[in-house]
Amino acid sequence: MSILVVGSVAFDSVETPFGKAEEVLGGSGTYFSTSASFYTNVDLVAVVGEDFPQEHVDFLKSRNIDLSGLSTAEGKTFRWSGTYGYDLNEAQTLDTQLNVFASFCPQLPESYLQAEYVFLANIDPELQLDVLKQVVRPKVVACDTMNFWIDGKRDALINTLKYVDILLINDGEVRQLADEPNMVKAARKVLAMGPKTLVVKRGEYGATMFTEHGVFSAPAYPLETVYDPTGAGDTFAGGFMGYLASVRDHSDAAMRRAIIFGSVMASFNVEAFSLERMRSLEFSEVEERYRKFQLLTEFSGID
């Protein structure tokens, strides 16, 4: 089962207290696709400029990511640059150059239209809906967004959310979207907007999933070497959706395992700049870290 993802493919320039990387491969679509590719096939919808090098195309192809939906437009590829302080929790954006992304108007290739699993990465909510409409009969639709759209395109976002099953955003975004400081109350308000599942990404504090069944909380994996948190959220989403699509099971138990797989993928990704850690990652390492998550969280009952 393949997953369709629409998002950005970009050049990132990142500086953290542990080093810097200039114009390296990045973008929400890239991180998501690469992470999900460990579990299933991925159909990528994105746009790059004429400056996008063949080596990055080759890398994505090597991960079995279908690039029929990756168009090349006249102009330059989307660029983002940012820095992180010692806590690595929040990026400070230094510069965003939309370039070819400014007029991105995705048209899905015929081969993508049957997609059952769809991930709408963090782009304009109107574009998210445009893409979703093209898919004939999606089975599971997941979506990300950010403060910029919650604030600037609130109505469009709320309209898109009506058609979304799983919303994956960070805790500040949940509070902003619901206009409610208490997370439990905020989650309930968000679930009333359409999504049946809300996954709250909390960076170094892990992730919490709210559904009609209740709440599931997972810590982040304690790491000694966090070099670059860029892409952690999309890498998480890739592991989460990739696992769900691979097992075709949307039970609460499967969703919980998917949260752990997402956490595992994100924990590897932040260990190096760009997607460097993904390039060398083996699935046996993923499984090993999944087991370490069990050791990290298990405790016995009192009965």
Place this chain on the structure above:
Amino acid sequence: MSILVVGSVAFDSVETPFGKAEEVLGGSGTYFSTSASFYTNVDLVAVVGEDFPQEHVDFLKSRNIDLSGLSTAEGKTFRWSGTYGYDLNEAQTLDTQLNVFASFCPQLPESYLQAEYVFLANIDPELQLDVLKQVVRPKVVACDTMNFWIDGKRDALINTLKYVDILLINDGEVRQLADEPNMVKAARKVLAMGPKTLVVKRGEYGATMFTEHGVFSAPAYPLETVYDPTGAGDTFAGGFMGYLASVRDHSDAAMRRAIIFGSVMASFNVEAFSLERMRSLEFSEVEERYRKFQLLTEFSGID
């Protein structure tokens, strides 16, 4: 098995976005004792002023807390006032009046000297050591501290830590004590200072325990009604130590259960101002929430 605790008994004035409380019962010794009293007997070492009302003494006695070590000194009881913003994560101290606490020089009553479990709440690290020296042969010594002592009495604190088994502090304090932003590295540095166990309290993000056996992470219980986080850390410590003392088991498995009991106690305490929730709490509610923590965190393996 009883626990000896030295800490403050105070009047707190607290304002949160959800209400305010004036000159209510507070203090680290009070919160710890009350929480631990659900599990075992507690010997309290503290000082109050002549203005401390009999009703508070009666409440502590009703919890089976031994008050032979609670002295009354000439002057007024310790007072603290603070406010919290919507995130409820950090108190802003408005005023601290040490009063009788300024010249507190605890002398343990004879009946306390055999204590096997000791909790040194957040007071001057020299006082912590003075108290510890008086105990003949403590079996498990736990300790709290804060940025004020880490910064102002670093050498004394580091000396006290040599004799401590379990240090319970928040994540900012761990980083400050170790002078290291990465939590895993910081924890290793703190464990090298003496404690065999480091419990990192993370407020609404839960708690993480570092030991020679590895790491254990527990989320906080997701609450709809958090009225007042004052005393959450000491209430956590009371549940943690109370459980350990009650089972006389210091295995990794018991310590993990103790973290959950600590989290459960803290989750109840923040539901109301001062110790109001503790006054009505039944142990059956504690056990019920322990089981909810299992539901909150459990996920199945992949093998």
